[in-house]
Amino acid sequence: MSNIELILEEKAADIGNFLVGRLLPFREKRAVGPFVFIDHMGPAELKDYQNLDVPPHPHIGLSTLTYLFEGSIFHRDSLGSALEIKPGAVNWMTAGKGVVHSERTPEYLRTTDKKLHGFQIWVGLPKNLEQSEPTFHHVEANEIPSWEEDEVHYKLIAGDVFGKKSPVPVHSPLYFIELKTKASKKVNIGKNLFGESALYVLDGTVTIEGNTYGSKKLLIAKNAQLCEFEMSDNAIVYIFGGEPFDEERFIFWNFVNSDKELIEKAKVNWNDQNHEAFPLVPGDEHDYVPLPKSKLNRK
Template sequence: MSNLQLIIEERAADIGNFMVGRLLPFRQKRMVGPFIFIDHMGPAHLKANENIDIDMHPHIGLSTLTFLFEGNVFHRDSLGTAREIKSGEVNWMTAGKGVVHTERTPDYLRDKAKTLHGLQIWVALPKEEEECEPSFTHVNAEDLPMWEENGVHFKLIAGEAFGKKSPVPVYSPLYFVEIKSSETKTINIGAHLYGESALYILEGTIKSDGHTYDPKQILVAKDSSLCEFQIEANSTVYLFGGEAFPEERFIEWNFVATDKGLIEKAKQNWTQGKFPMVPSETVRVPLPSPRLK
């Protein structure tokens, strides 16, 4: 019997500056472990003087994980952080009770042709941490655990798995792992996983139970302990998941919470200008108008 519970296809979504592929949330699967939102950005090929400019916007109740395959983004936030992220590095920003940030093309690239390609991920915080003090951590590519088994290359981007721990400071049991292979291999990793588990195919092909799966699909496992698949040559996949929370999470705009009242308060605070602002930034993204029922 197949271990697949659900196959999620990437859906186009407009985030203002360019189109992305929305992966989570999905109507039949709102979360995988603590992972509540995943956007596949690009690859966007930008001409000279075409740039990424995402103005000040707020978050509560989550941590953001930015991981780029290609390109550069400059992050600024209301904590005073000003940091460029390059491919292979990790930006981990915990919003907690509230943080504001911007994302822009670095100044030295604004008049050059460039490509942006990566994942933007939101990880919900445990109930007891959802109003914690905000924080920011940057992890260099060489500081992430990397290893090889039977010709397959692994990288632990966040969390704990395979007896290893990423330096990214997560708040609940989770894992986010890159798996690359230049040869066709059978991978059985169920013994290393826990909680809920899913696999995102970035490039190449995965085969499982006689079926073939292609890029831009998320495969959600019924049982993470039975996670086995064949990865075809020249494929890259991302394995993610972890322990699910006992409480439901609500998500509206950039806000995540266990209580809708926290979201309403955040909306009001943003409208009234009560969130902290980002130094040297002046333009705020307005609160979206309510959707018609």
């Protein structure tokens, strides 16, 4: 019997002036462990007049994880953080009760041809941290644990598995793992995994129980501990998951929470531009993403 519970096709979504491939959420699957939202950005070839510009926008009740394969994004937030995200590094911003941030092409790249490719991920917070103070952490690429085993290269982007721990300060038991091969290899890592688990093929293919799967598909496992597959030559695979929460997480626009009333309050505060609840972003104070009118009175 197959260990694949669900196969989700990546779907196009618009995040302003940039198209992405949405992996989560889907009607059939709202979350995998604490992961509630995943966008695959690119790969995009941007001309000298094309830039990523996501103006200041708010979040509550989640942590954002930005991880790039190619290109660069300049991050600013209402905590005063301002830095460039480069390939292999991790930006981890915990919104808690409320944070605002912007994501743009760095100034020095805005008039040149450039590439952009990576993941934008939202991770839900445990209920007791949904109203915590916001925080921001940046982890450089050389700080992420990486190793080779049986000719498979591993990178533990976030979480605690394989007896290793990423320095990304996550708030619940989870894992986000990169696997790369040069030659075809069988992989059996189920004994290390827990909770709910999903697999995404970036390059190459994986074969599971005689069936081969390529890119733009998210494979949801029935049982994380039965995670066994064969990777093709030059394959890149991402596995993410962890312990799901006891309570349902609701998503409305950029807000995630187990309490719908807190989401409604956040909608009003952002629509009214209440800067006590959602402070301005230093260095990017003159622009913002309005709350979609269709979201204001939707419960």
